[in-house]
Ligand SMILES: NC(=O)C1=CN([C@@H]2O[C@H](COP(=O)(O)OP(=O)(O)OC[C@H]3O[C@@H](n4cnc5c(N)ncnc54)[C@H](O)[C@@H]3O)[C@@H](O)[C@H]2O)C=CC1
């Protein structure tokens with residue numbers, strides 16, 4: 661919320677459960693009081709009444725439990741699917757024209773729940789994972805090469821789980837393909853660390869999960885939509901035959917602009933890459949039956 665306001669992308673309303681109404685108002689007020697110092701003009705308010713989101717153009721859903729060390733994201737599925745359904749119903753009722761970004765885990769399945777519950781068109785329900793996974797990949801590459809993160813552009817496809825697919829063939833530093841700059845074993849180690857990147861933070865924190873980098877990732881997607889930037893960003897999109905998958909939400913490269921997820925980019929994949937993507941898609945598919953009757 662603070663990052664959105666700092667960028668003056670709009671006024672921000674934080675919504676949490678009634679038991680946390682006052683702490684939510686307190687958080688919002690604290691952030692708002694940073695605005696005269698940091699010189700941003702955006703209102704930030706807190707509430708537990710969904711009526712207060714009436715007319716919202718963009719809704720970011722992060723409601724739900726975070727995992728603890730030793731858990732997988734999929735362990736959160738039944739608890740978070742119920743929360744996602746409740747939140748999505750309220751968003752559909754009070755902000756029926758909004759674009760939605762979903763973060764709650766397991767995010768591929770939660771984005772599917774949000775899509776089915778709201779009944780919104782697929783371009784208006786989008787999940788976040790790839791921007792974060794790519795940011796982690798880029799961080800590790802920049803560290804290994806001792807170069808600026810600004811010059812590294814990785815590419816991560818697939819579900820937000822340990823078998824996500826960092827695409828080395830489409831990853832560059834300063835326009836130079838990564839395999840010309842790093843030996844295979846270093847690249848493999850970076851791929852593996854990226855896949856487990858969320859878990860690395862969960863284990864270090866002991867309580868809760870990553871926070872700043874997921875927030876920055878959501879803000880990048882929000883900005884693309886609010887400013888109609890037509891960014892090419894990895895996004896969790898509803899697939900209707902693209903990449904050979906049907907009726908599933910999965911991370912793929914997409915164009916984000918004023919009309920949400922405006923199109924999906926279908927990349928040619930090698931057979932190894934497609935196999936890795938199939939494995940990741942199958943992991944997401946395994947979870948979907950658990951959310952279909954929520
Ligand atoms: N997709 C991604 O890349 C990432 C996903 N996540 C996921 O995002 C979710 C949120 O993470 P955090 O913000 O760290 O957790 P948190 O525990 O700090 O916040 C979750 C909030 O959801 C609220 N909530 C629970 N039930 C609700 C309901 N029915 N309606 C409205 N609000 C409700 C809670 O009161 C709490 O304030 C988790 O599921 C986490 O795994 C976190 C980081 C990255």
Ligand SMILES: O=C([O-])CC(=O)C(=O)O
Nearest residue numbers: 727765858859862869870
């Ligand atoms: O790992 C988690 O539980 C939170 C998350 O999705 C991430 O940080 O990638």
